[in-house]
Amino acid sequence: MLIVGLTGSIGMGKSTAAARFLERGIPVFDADREVHRLYAGPLADEIEQAFPGATTDGKVDRAKLSALLLGKPEKFADLERIVHPRIRAGERRFIQAEHAKGTPIAVLEVPLLFEAGGYGAVDVIVVVSADEATQRARVLSRPGMTESKFATIRSRQLSEEKKRALADFVVETAGTVESCNSQIDAVIDKLRGRDGDAFDRHWRD
Numbered sequence: 274m275l276i277v278g279l280t281g282s283i284g285m286g287k288s289t290a291a292a293r294f295l296e297r298g299i300p301v302f303d304a305d306r307e308v309h310r311l312y313a314g315p316l317a318d319e320i321e322q323a324f325p326g327a328t329t330d331g332k333v334d335r336a337k338l339s340a341l342l343l344g345k346p347e348k349f350a351d352l353e354r355i356v357h358p359r360i361r362a363g364e365r366r367f368i369q370a371e372h373a374k375g376t377p378i379a380v381l382e383v384p385l386l387f388e389a390g391g392y393g394a395v396d397v398i399v400v401v402s403a404d405e406a407t408q409r410a411r412v413l414s415r416p417g418m419t420e421s422k423f424a425t426i427r428s429r430q431l432s433e434e435k436k437r438a439l440a441d442f443v444v445e446t447a448g449t450v451e452s453c454n455s456q457i458d459a460v461i462d463k464l465r466g467r468d469g470d471a472f473d474r475h476w477r478d
Contacts, residue, residue, distance in 0.1 A: 280401075
């Protein structure tokens with residue numbers, strides 16, 4: 274089994290790339306989706322205890338949580354100590370299930386793959402990347418996003434130069450969806466038939 278780590282900074286096109294892997298029949302674990310699931314109930318009480326006022330009706334209110342974190346980068350570590358172990362557990366369930374099915378390639382879509390130290394748990398790293406102007410335009414067009422929020426998020430992410438240097442494949446996403454899809458197809462073609470050892474090293478037990 275070959276385990277692929279799909280990553281990239283905010284606004285770089287991870288969702289578009291992940292969708293193409295899925296269209297090609299390759300299963301993808303979406304870390305952001307898992308966070309949404311956890312925020313919708315399983316971790317709400319624990320996060321409320323650590324960040325009073327962060328929940329509404331038993332669910333984490335991402336806007337409220339973001340406001341509590343704004344300008345307090347040291348608080349992110351507290352949040353990560355709560356969330357990251359549960360994300361790792363979700364990844365493990367996904368990888369072990371796909372391995373049991375005999376899946377040849379599986380993708381972990383993880384925004385903070387490098388920053389959280391998860392790159393050692395995959396065989397291949399695919400980084401989606403775009404120029405700074407494109408990234409800024411995409412991110413600031415999102416509802417509720419501000420310059421200060423964007424700056425806080427970027428401060429926690431590895432530089433684009435370093436991510437590209439650490440990648441096995443770089444997918445340029447400043448262009449069209451069709452261009453991104455074509456590049457993902459080319460990556461898949463190169464990965465077909467390859468095997469990896471990340472499962473034995475990191476996920477078997």
